[in-house]
Amino acid sequence: MKNLDKLTINTMRTLTVDAVQHAHHGHMGMPLGTAPMGYALWRYFLKVNPKDPEWFNRDRFVLSAGHGSMLLYSLMLLSGFPLTMADIKQFRQLNSKTPGHPEVHKTRGVDLSTGPLGQGFAMAVGLAIAEAHLADRFNRPNFPVIDHYTYVVSGDGDFEEGISQETASLAGQLGLNKLIVLWDANHVTSDGPLTASNTEDGLARFRAMNWNTLEVKDGNDLHEINLAIAAAKRSANKPTLIKVNTVIGYGSTMQGTPAIHSDPVSEQEADHMRAMFGFADKPAFYIPDEVTEGFKPMIERGQKDEASWKLLVAEYNKQYPEEAAELTDFIRGKLAVPDLNDLEIHGDMATRQASGKVLNAIYPKLPILVGGSADLGTSNKTTIMDQYFMSNRRYSGPNIYFGVREFGMATIANGITLHGGLRGYTGTFLVFSDYMRSAIRQAAIMETPTIFVFTHDSVQVGQDGPTHQPIEHLMSLRAMPNLIVFRGADQTEVKAAWDIALKNKTAPTAIILNRQPVPELSRTDMKKAEKGAYVLSDPKDGQTPTGIIIATGSELQLALDAQAQLADEGIAVRVVSMPSWELFEQQPDEYKESILPDEIQNRMSIELGATTGWQQYVGMHGVRMGYDHFGESAPAKDILRMIDFTADHARNLYVAAFGPAKVPL
Incomplete structure (x- = not known):
């Protein structure tokens, strides 16, 4: 090892x-052990331009073991990314560019938010799929305009998480040869030895999944690390896992033990x-000044790579x-x-069927969608x-073809x-959103506009x-910040859902x-639905409503039928369609008041699922018609009859x- 290499690693x-x-x-344990592999990758292989962190054809780097974030921050600082020593001194502090994970x-140059173990690795598979897809669509002979690698640093914990198994299996199936994972094999977990x-x-497991292993x-x-990365880049048809045997907390008197995994000393x-x-x-x-100078060749390489790419383009x-x-x-x-709005889809149909028609109408005009189903x-x-299927x-x-890998599917889509x-x-199916919840949450945290389609939305399964x-799944998803949940009633509202999803960034x-x-409802309105809630039906003959029924999805027709029955008895009720709580809450107070006037306190919600949460719209004394129990195995009509959902x-x-x-009188 050259003296400058050693000095730089020890500086990190x-x-x-x-x-x-x-x-x-x-x-500190993980960064101390992985400093050599991180340095080798960044200094001698990683194709990035620190002066332009968003350059599209850059290599992507994912620190899946996100708790070791100081490995990434030290590399970014030394290589000239827009990160300062003042930022390093604000490590893990409020509003800093160097958060705990x-x-x-928050930090320019970070490609993924990582922390929940396994998800960084899994999202990296999505990054590699995106590169392969774009390269196959746009590259031409002598014009590799899309040509970059996805590098990952993962730890022992990443590979104990089931999500890594799901996504590694699909990566091997697809032969993603530009995916290279460096495994920080320090053989220690937070609570004790890995054994x-x-x-x-682990290497045999990955070989069984069609991975190249080193x-x-x-x-x-x-030198050994450099040779392994160079060999990985020569893989023609398989992703590569490089097991790097490290010592956690290298340099500490506690090295190689769980005692140095986390917390200050x-x-x-x-x-x-x-001193070590x-x-x-x-x-x-x-x-040291020579460390800063030593990274200049990496910066120059990145600038030349981007300039060459621009000439190629x-x-x-x-x-x-x-x-x-x-x-x-x-x-x-x-x-x-x-x-x-002008897309013609008519007739009675399941909203899942309407969604399929909308998706297939969108793609020819907006061919950026990549995904599928578990x-x-x-x-x-x-x-x-x-x-084609990929x-x-x-x-x-x-x-x-994601296979039966719901969690993996969601993380890959995020990538x-x-x-x-x-x-x-x-x-x-909506019930399987439980499998995906952590990935959906990660998308919401990252402000990533991934689209999650859930069908079979009630006991009518x-x-x-x-x-x-x-x-409970609808309410569970609604409880998540920065997630738009949209339950449409017919094809018109389904069009609104897709429009919102595609325009949201x-x-x-x-x-x-x-x-x-x-049924296809005659009064649903796409643009109004995009406000989250709107008046679907007011009382006839200009009567002032004395009550409001709020409904979503397939229950909207039931609300209209109930409105008609009440009208026959002289009770004037407004029916409000509320496909999205989140979108409704984004509207001005004046609009919300126009839909749900404060003076009308006789309110009822109708939704075939958990009722907890509807209090915010119908009040503590309002009526919440739903179902707060698990269902039964029976034809849907029999279940509805049993619970009298009429x-x-x-x-x-x-x-x-x-x-x-x-x-x-």
Whole structure:
């Protein structure tokens, strides 16, 4: 190892010690052990331009073991990314650019928000899929305008999470050879030695999933690491896992033990490590001038790589102007969402069927969508017709066979979206959103507009029984910040859901759809539905409503039927369609008051699921007609009869709560 290489690695290690000690919080064990692999990758291989962190054809870097964030921050600081020493000194502090785990919208140059173990690895598979897809669609002979790698640093914990198994399996199936994962194999977890919970042969497991596997015996041997990365880049048809045997907390008296996994150490121990790294007589946060100079070749390489790419794209534009124009629109996100208001879809049908028609009408005009279903495409109607399914021989198709991997599907879709140029989408039954919840939450945190399609939205799933009938799931999703949940009543409101999802750039959308046919409602309105709630039906003859019934999805027709029954008894009720709480709450107070006037306190909600939460719209004394129990295995009509989910029952509940109409004298 060259003296400058060793000095730089020890500078990174010392910065980690100083940052964690200064914050009185953090994880120093992982960065201390992985500093050589991180340095080798960034200094000698990673294709990025620190002066332009968003350059589209850059390599992507994912620190899946996000708790070791000081590895990333020290590399960014030393290589000239827009991060300062003042930012390092604010490590893990409020509003800093160096949060405890990397966050994509807080720190320029961070490609993914990581932390929940396994998800960084999984989203990286999505990044690699996006690169392969765009390359297959746009590259031409002698014009590799899309050509970059996805590098990941993962730890032992990442590979214990089931999500890594799901996504590694699909990555091997697709032969994503530009995905290279460096495994920080330090054999220690937070609570004890890895062998207490895992003694499997990890490399053999990945080989069984069609991965190329390599091993670095000594994680401090820079030459061995460099050779392994170079060999990985020569893989023609498989992703590569490089097992790098490291020592957690290298340089500490506690190295190789769980004691150095997290939290600061005593000042005596910190001084010991600084001395081990050759910084005993230096002040905290010290960076030798030669270390800064040593990273200049990386910066220059990145600038030259981007300049060469721009020249390539300019020539590509001359020879393939149509493809170049489309690629530019992809990269800049300039393709317009088609006008769905004029899309003609008529007749009684399930909203899942309407959604499939909308999706297939969108794609020819907005061909940025890439995704599919967790082995339920024919049921979820999430397949883009007349287009290829992605395979290890052809990546240009927008459809992905995700297999029965709901969590993996969601994380991969997040990665596809975060890559840029594309929009990931998924499909499965609503009840299986539980499998996906952590990935949906991660999308919401990252402000990533992934589209999650959920069908089979109530006990009307029927004979598949309570395990497949969602009850609490709508409310569970609504409780998540920065997630748009949209449950449309018919094809018009489904068009609104897709329009909102595609135009949103800062939040994921969950589109909730039913299985059973529902009537096409004559008064639904796409543009009004995009406000989250609107008046679907006011009392006839200009009567002032004395009550309000709020409904969503397939229950909207039931609300209209109940309104008609109440009208026959002289009770004037307004029916409000509320497909999205979140969109409604974004509206001005004046609009919300016009839909749900404060003076009308006789309110009722109708939704075939958990009723908890509806109090905010109907009040504590309002009527909440729903279902707060698990279902039964029976035909849907029998279940509805059993629970008396009918217009008659809705009318009876309303009258029981608010009384009959007052007959004028």
